[in-house]
Amino acid sequence: MKQVIKIALCSAMIATVSVPAVAAEPFEDEIKARQGYYQVIKYNFGLLGAMVKGKKDYDAAMADTAAKNILAMSKLDNSLLWPKGSDNSKLDNTRAKPGIWENYPDVKEKSGNWKAAVETLAGEAGNGLDALKGSFGPVGKACKACHDDYKAK
Ligand code: HEC
Numbered sequence: 001m002k003q004v005i006k007i008a009l010c011s012a013m014i015a016t017v018s019v020p021a022v023a024a025e026p027f028e029d030e031i032k033a034r035q036g037y038y039q040v041i042k043y044n045f046g047l048l049g050a051m052v053k054g055k056k057d058y059d060a061a062m063a064d065t066a067a068k069n070i071l072a073m074s075k076l077d078n079s080l081l082w083p084k085g086s087d088n089s090k091l092d093n094t095r096a097k098p099g100i101w102e103n104y105p106d107v108k109e110k111s112g113n114w115k116a117a118v119e120t121l122a123g124e125a126g127n128g129l130d131a132l133k134g135s136f137g138p139v140g141k142a143c144k145a146c147h148d149d150y151k152a153k
Contacts, residue, residue: 026083027083027085027086027091027094028093030080030081030082030083030086031081031086031091031093031094031096033081034078034081034082034096035094037073037076037078037081040069040073041070041073044066044067044069044070044073045066045070045139045140045143047062047063047066048063048066048067048121048125048132048136049136049140051063051129051132052129052132052133052136058128058129058132060126060127060128061126063125063126063132064125064126066125067118067121067122067124067125067126067132068122068125070118070121070122070139071118071119071121071122074114074115074118074119075115082096082100082101084101087100087101088152095151095152095153096150096151096152097149097150097151097152099149099150100150103149106149107146107150110142110145110146110149110150111146113142113145114139114142114143114145114146117135117138117139117141117142118139118142120135120138121135121136121138121139123135
């Protein structure tokens with residue numbers, strides 16, 4: 001009898017402990033996809049950054065391609081990748097703060113500012129190093145504006 005109760009208690013404890021892990025699973029794909037999305041942006045933006053900082057020779061065709069890739073990325077409808085509840089208050093595989101879902105109009109505005117800056121960058125990046133330099137900074141600021149409020153360090 002004692003044995004049976006012990007086993008029952010034990011499995012009840014295991015069930016309690018494993019609930020958060022099970023609940024985290026539904027968003028795993030979305031989180032991976034949106035992080036991969038940002039990694040592709042980072043790669044292209046990083047190339048431009050290296051040219052801006054003189055760590056890489058300016059190459060008009062490469063700069064044009066990288067900037068246009070970011071522009072193409074900025075036009076994706078990523079709404080499916082941000083399901084409610086997929087924030088870092090309960091999950092540890094994301095740095096997305098809950099504020100994204102609480103202040104959606106502000107996120108949309110920051111995202112809109114970013115898209116506008118990317119549009120300018122895509123038009124300028126291939127027109128010489130000075131043109132790239134002039135349009136790169138505002139995009140970096142727009143990335144940071146969103147990260148400061150909505151991405152955990
Ligand atoms: C409108 C908001 C917003 C803008 C604009 C934005 N980001 Fe992010 N970024 C996020 C959020 C939120 C995350 C966290 C995603 C997660 O962990 O689920 C993130 C994550 C990232 C990551 C980490 C991805 C990973 O592997 O975990 C990188 C790199 C990144 N962003 C780069 C950039 C760059 C570069 C720009 C600008 C060219 C940019 N982001 C613009 C919101 C934004």
